[in-house]
Amino acid sequence: MAHVSVPMYWRTIPQRYKMIGQKCKKCGHVNFPPKGVCKYCSVSSEFEDLQLSGRGKVHTFVLISSGGAPPEFAEQEKAGGMYPVAIVELAEGPKVIGQIADADPKTVKIGMPVKTELRKIYTEEDVIRYGFKFVPATEEK
Amino acid sequence: MAVGISGYGVFIPRLRIKREEYVKAWGSFAAAGVAEKSVMGFDEDVLTSAAKVSKRALESVPLSPDKVSRFALASTSPPYTEKLLSGTVLVTVGVPNATYSSDHTTSTRAGTEAIIAGFEHVMANPKGIALVAAADAPRASMWGSVEHQLGAGAAAYVLSSENLVAELxxxxxxxxxxxxxxxxxxxxxxxxxxxxxxxxxxxxxxxxxxxxxxxxxxxxxxxxxxxxxxxxxxxxxxxxxxxxxxxxxxxxxxxxxxxxxxxxxxxxxxxxxxxxxxxxxxxxxxxxxxxxxxxxxxxxxxxxxVGDRKAVPRVQAEMDRKEYIEYVKYLKLKGAIV
The missing domain is CATH 3.40.47.10 (Thiolase/Chalcone synthase)
Structure with missing residues (x-):
């Protein structure tokens, strides 16, 4: 399992629980997840926090089934079955990777509108690591 | 001063198991009058559900989370027996860190305990706004008949003295x-x-x-x-x-x-x-x-x-959004196979 220490995970809470991104003060591009140096202008390391909407569209996706899951997600696959992992283009621009929850994997499509909500990602050292997953956004406004 | 409910929100996990699945597995189903029940997915728990309903309740008013001055959480099935639970929800929803919060966990009365705690806050503070979330997915041994009845769901309420839907x-x-x-x-x-x-x-x-x-x-x-x-x-x-x-x-x-x-x-x-x-x-x-x-x-x-503002989605819509699972999948999701 890719080990992520508790303090290291803790530092990512704003992005994982609340979709806090960063806006580059030099070029104005939105970075998510937050970076040390702006991914777009490769110059600036000055940002301001930006609350993202959590909404986006599926850019592309794969379905992870038996044997395909990394160790931290193996139990999820065994208990819950095949699950989709997508690259989602957020409304603010950045493309981000995440699981799609609460949907029949067979109904996931490119271009489908999704939004983030809090889920259990995995458990390590008996500590539940929470964070965002994407869910279909069509059911409500 | 009248206090009451200013907004509310519900969430029902998508998975369902029918009584027939229990009858096939055990020969009988012990929960009187229950036709089917809701089941949480592998990556859901009472805290993720509480965060979801808390946001929905605030949106139904609508009210910004930074206005909340009291938070209370209720559940008999929290993921930890020691660790503050409210924090997970409060941070996810964006309720100010300085908000006083309480966790109510020791019996199924916890939901109304939290609601009454919220009302006590708004009665004592005319400008106060309480956000109360109750989420539960109780667990029992698969051998016990009490297990048959256990479902999963969540609801949250915004309590205040303004913009009331229902007065206490x-x-x-x-x-x-x-x-x-x-x-x-x-x-x-x-x-x-x-x-x-x-x-x-x-x-x-x-x-x-x-x-x-x-x-x-x-x-x-x-x-x-x-x-x-x-x-x-x-x-x-x-x-x-x-x-x-x-x-x-x-x-x-x-x-x-x-x-x-x-x-x-x-x-x-x-x-x-x-x-x-x-x-x-x-x-x-x-x-x-x-x-x-x-x-x-x-x-x-x-x-x-006192008001006819309704929350979205309705409980009926949450009930209708469902996918049936078989008993073996239920056992896996509940962690009953070790």
């Missing part, structure tokens, strides 16, 4: 010493139930009827003056037994009887039932809710509907 008319409680019904010993994550049915039913009936009748006496209210009554739903029959003793009829219980399709929602039973009532209630309707927690105690609260 009063509340009353009753507490006694009972044991041997539903309980969870320290060091065991699973519910025990010694199955002394008549004894347990006696504790439930005596606490709920005492809390409800003392409230009705205080308000000078007759049973027929209530359009809707929600009573703790360990199954779909208990509300009729209690309601019958208090002089209520089936039509008064119908709108809030969510256990038929969702099972026993534990600390979220009365909160979800009340949301189902608010979804269809008309201005002027009177609503009585009565919770029960083993050990034992009951809270009764009386509301008058």
């Amino acid at each position: 008319e009063g509340h009353a409680s009753n507490v006694t010493e009972h044991f041997g019904e539903r309980f969870k010993p320290r060091d065991d994550p699973l519910l025990h139930d010694l199955n002394v049915k008549k004894f347990a039913e006696g504790a439930l009936i005596s606490n709920t009827t005492k809390a409800a009748s003392s409230l009705m006496k205080k308000l000078n209210r007759k049973p027929e003056e209530y359009q809707h009554v929600v009573i703790q739903q360990p199954d779909a029959k208990v509300p009729s037994s209690v309601g019958g003793k208090l002089g209520f009829t089936e039509p008064q219980l119908a709108a809030g009887l969510v256990s038929k399709n969702l099972g026993d929602l534990g600390a979220a039973s009365v909160p979800v039932g009340l949301a189902a009532v608010l979804d269809i209630a008309k201005v002027g309707d009177k609503v009585l809710v009565v919770s029960y927690g083993s050990g034992a105690g009951a809270d009764a609260l009386s509301f008058k509907v």
